[in-house]
Amino acid sequence: MSSGETELVRYFAAKGKLNAVRFPIGIGDDMAQIKLPKGNSVLITTDMLLDGVHFDTRKATLEQIGYKSMAASLSDCAAMATIPLAAVVSVALPRQPRGLKPTLLKLHRGILAAAKKYNCPLIGGDMTSWNKPLAVSVAMLSTVGKTKPVKRSTAKTGDVICVTGTLGGSLAGKHLSFEPRIKEALAIAEAGVNSMMDISDGLSTDLNHICRLSKKGAIVEADKIPVSRNAGNLNNALNDGEDFELLFTMPQKKFERLKKHWRFKVKLTAIGKIIGGHSVKIEMADGKVFDLLPKGYDHLRSS
Amino acid sequence: MSSGETELVRYFAAKGKLNAVRFPIGIGDDMAQIKLPKGNSVLITTDMLLDGVHFDTRKATLEQIGYKSMAASLSDCAAMATIPLAAVVSVALPRQPRGLKPTLLKLHRGILAAAKKYNCPLIGGDMTSWNKPLAVSVAMLSTVGKTKPVKRSTAKTGDVICVTGTLGGSLAGKHLSFEPRIKEALAIAEAGVNSMMDISDGLSTDLNHICRLSKKGAIVEADKIPVSRNAGNLNNALNDGEDFELLFTMPQKKFERLKKHWRFKVKLTAIGKIIGGHSVKIEMADGKVFDLLPKGYDHLRSS
Numbered sequence: 001m002s003s004g005e006t007e008l009v010r011y012f013a014a015k016g017k018l019n020a021v022r023f024p025i026g027i028g029d030d031m032a033q034i035k036l037p038k039g040n041s042v043l044i045t046t047d048m049l050l051d052g053v054h055f056d057t058r059k060a061t062l063e064q065i066g067y068k069s070m071a072a073s074l075s076d077c078a079a080m081a082t083i084p085l086a087a088v089v090s091v092a093l094p095r096q097p098r099g100l101k102p103t104l105l106k107l108h109r110g111i112l113a114a115a116k117k118y119n120c121p122l123i124g125g126d127m128t129s130w131n132k133p134l135a136v137s138v139a140m141l142s143t144v145g146k147t148k149p150v151k152r153s154t155a156k157t158g159d160v161i162c163v164t165g166t167l168g169g170s171l172a173g174k175h176l177s178f179e180p181r182i183k184e185a186l187a188i189a190e191a192g193v194n195s196m197m198d199i200s201d202g203l204s205t206d207l208n209h210i211c212r213l214s215k216k217g218a219i220v221e222a223d224k225i226p227v228s229r230n231a232g233n234l235n236n237a238l239n240d241g242e243d244f245e246l247l248f249t250m251p252q253k254k255f256e257r258l259k260k261h262w263r264f265k266v267k268l269t270a271i272g273k274i275i276g277g278h279s280v281k282i283e284m285a286d287g288k289v290f291d292l293l294p295k296g297y298d299h300l301r302s303s
Numbered sequence: 304m305s306s307g308e309t310e311l312v313r314y315f316a317a318k319g320k321l322n323a324v325r326f327p328i329g330i331g332d333d334m335a336q337i338k339l340p341k342g343n344s345v346l347i348t349t350d351m352l353l354d355g356v357h358f359d360t361r362k363a364t365l366e367q368i369g370y371k372s373m374a375a376s377l378s379d380c381a382a383m384a385t386i387p388l389a390a391v392v393s394v395a396l397p398r399q400p401r402g403l404k405p406t407l408l409k410l411h412r413g414i415l416a417a418a419k420k421y422n423c424p425l426i427g428g429d430m431t432s433w434n435k436p437l438a439v440s441v442a443m444l445s446t447v448g449k450t451k452p453v454k455r456s457t458a459k460t461g462d463v464i465c466v467t468g469t470l471g472g473s474l475a476g477k478h479l480s481f482e483p484r485i486k487e488a489l490a491i492a493e494a495g496v497n498s499m500m501d502i503s504d505g506l507s508t509d510l511n512h513i514c515r516l517s518k519k520g521a522i523v524e525a526d527k528i529p530v531s532r533n534a535g536n537l538n539n540a541l542n543d544g545e546d547f548e549l550l551f552t553m554p555q556k557k558f559e560r561l562k563k564h565w566r567f568k569v570k571l572t573a574i575g576k577i578i579g580g581h582s583v584k585i586e587m588a589d590g591k592v593f594d595l596l597p598k599g600y601d602h603l604r605s606s
Contacts, residue, residue: 016415016425023426032426034389038341046442048393050433086337090351090440112319122319123326123335130353132435137393139349139442
């Protein structure tokens, strides 16, 4: 689910007040949680991906688009440290002289590749067509692992702020082929994480989400941010969207233990601290401190 | 979920072979079923509704479009005789000079109206925008009631074929304001139904689905079909889409008992019988018999 659209998300959450027993996690996190009888629960997320916004059918293959559509929701499952269960996909296909079948088969191949790789079978869907560009909507279910689902709103003062991988420049290619950090997220949760989300709107925006929801502040050290080769500079690493890396906070000691036993290829980096107050700041290499404002891509502001 | 697209649905089902224990009902029915630990299970459906295809933003209000989007998935819950649990909605909003908020608030009002009326809260979603028409995708979860979920593929020879309400002419208005037959479906299932689906692609198409999946034939009596006032004639009642009424089959005696104890406003009509073989036929008032072919709206053929 998208992390932006703050004001409206709050409005929707207030309007459709949920029963907190049946729905322990509702509107505003990466996934919503539904309690079932006998202590079971499932989580659900949905993502809409559009031609010209989230992919470009002139540049990406349909297999890549299918893969990315699934991977975006898989990344939401990772963000909560939950285990993917199954997906349904609805598509709006552009009508074409040679029919819809070629498009659908290629898209399906990419969806299936992600479904198999992350053990999240495609169990249903809906196909429609129109004289407009391709739109793909995925809804995905997950179950809890050994820990409770990890929320955005539970960062604690003193936590170190950490990220997986490197940030920025995703549009150069990573945004089509990224690997949702599912196993990594489960390991991070078991190590005792306090809050987590996936970085979809850029670090600057998404860290502001965690702080706002947790009613905390943060201080980030600019020279610790792992800038990706494709990002080129700090600004891009802070503000580019679609990194699909994990952003999480946990006590310093637990993070050190996590790093010691880390058995995954992707690297872990501590980039700052959760502090009191409610402002998110960045300390530059020269010691100057600035406000770190949300500058990532916000779907509603972009219009 | 859409009932058409037969050939491709079969291809997808074959390609993504599901574990029948974890997923007792998979691709090709109104909903897919997921088994959870401790005997629990949930069902899921998804529907994509597009401007110019499933609604027309020049004729329908955004509240109506929001309501219809939810009601289409609620009708899938009814089709399986299951109880709606929760929904997530992803939307692609056309960018507008006055911003997206007015559109979103009206759409949300319609979604919430359906959510409240049918006790199926909106628990999450995704908002994106583009310079293209409105697309709304709903994913909905449901749970089993007192009976197992009712499938399309389990019609028995000798069953009477029945429908709720009247058929055809939905585009005159009903398609925006129909009432998903959830309570009715639960009562029908408890009375001992053998197969059921909701009529979304027109009776002629959807009865062919039940027969094909059940490996049965059918004979329908033309003068028993409840033609709606807006349909005007038999052809429209057979082939118009979006009736969102229930089509079901059950033993004659059980149907008589069901009718006797029926406590809902919507009427029940027996329109024919399930027979051996695999052809679906219609007997006209003059005694002539024709093949009843799928003529409802098929999204893939229409392209």
